[in-house]
Amino acid sequence: MNFEQVVQAIDKHDTIIIHRHVRPDPDALGSQGGLMHLIKETYPSKNVYIVGSEDPSLTFLIEMDTISDDSYEGSLVIACDTANAARIDDKRYNKGNMLIKIDHHPNVDEYGDIMSVDTTASSTSEIIYDLFLYAKSHGYEMNDQAARLIYGGIVGDTGRFLFPSTTKKTFQYAAELVTYNFDRTALYDGIYNTKETIARLRGYILQNYKLSESGMSTIKLTKSILSEFDVSVMETGQLVGVLGDVEGIKAWAFFIEEDDLIRVRLRSKGPVINTIAATYNGGGHPMAAGASVDSWNEVEQVIHDLDQACLSYT
Known part of the structure; x- marks a missing residue:
């Protein structure tokens, strides 16, 4: 996992700037913010920043810093929860002195001077807690803010500990993290409370999804539909799991129309889908991945590929 190299790199740099992927989720923000608080707690004199575009629905977790390009001079840059360099939010990530990748996705894009990748981890937030346990011998200290964010990231990426990626270690880490002083109820409410507009679009999805004989399901959310329900493209990320409890569905795809492309969100209960996304x-995980296409004609190709994957799955 290269934790020793990560710890040494942090120790050697006075400025650390932490990035994560575009369109953040709780794990992206939990690992990014949790690592920031760990470093600040351990090294109060270091300058530690987190950067990226804000998602208004997730600012309750943590808010980003605004920094100048000059801040990157001689800095250590860390990218959390980002499989591909192209998906790192804030393209200044390559302006630092050194780049570290910390991630739990398949390591298809081996970027960075140091890589700490564990595909068996439930989340990148779980890896950050792994790093903390390793670094305790170097004087690292946990605080309430770090624990809250790391716990929130684990909760988000395990679907409240329901996904198969949840392991005995995941539960053990969660048990340790909840001994810190933060409001778990408020954290769950922030992650899972639903705006009325989102709830109404959820109803539309459940009434209009398509289901094939293979067990493949799809829903198309055009710009006009999103406008009708007053839901942004970013907010649709809260709805991808809606079809997961429907009996008979093996894998499903959301097609979300943006101005210049169609976003594809893929989920599965068995068939491998990250190869389709690639x-x-x-790319992404075998059971949770994302992609993008340029036209509705190309959408039909994705549907065909997903249907074939479901037909082949036994």
Whole structure:
């Protein structure tokens, strides 16, 4: 996992700037913010920043810093929870002195001077806690803010500990993290409370999804539909799991129309889907992946590929 190299790099740099992927989720923000608080707690004199575009629905977790390009001079840059360099939010990530990748996705894009990748981890937040346990011998200290964010990231990426990626270690880490002083109820409410507009679009999805004989399901959310329900493209990320409890569905795809492309969100209960995502400018986990296509004609190709994956799955 290269934790020793990560700890040494942090120790040697006075400025650390932490990035994560575009369109953040709780794990992206939890690992990014949790690592920031760990470093600040351990090294109060270091300058530690977190950067990236804000998602208004997730600012309750943590808010980003605004820094100048000059801040990157001689800095250590860390990218959390980002499989592909192209998906790192804030393209200044390559302006620092050194780049570290910390991630739990398949390591298809081996970027960075140091890589700490564990595909068996439930989340990148779990890896950050792994790093903390390793670094305790170097004087690292946990605080309430770090614990809250790391716990929130684990909760988000395990679907409240329901996904198969949840392991005995995940539960052990969660048990240790909840001994710190933060409001778990408020954290869960922030992650899972639903705006009325989102709830109404959820109803539309459940009434209009398509289901094939293979067990493949799809829903198309055009710009006009999103406008009708007053839901942004970014907010649709809260809805991808809606079809997961429907009996008979093996894998599903959300097609979300943006101004210049169609976002593809893929989920599965069995068929491997990240190979499909990789064909269409994307990637991810075997059971949760994303991609993008340029037209509705190309959407039909994705549907065909997903249908074939479901037919082949036994």
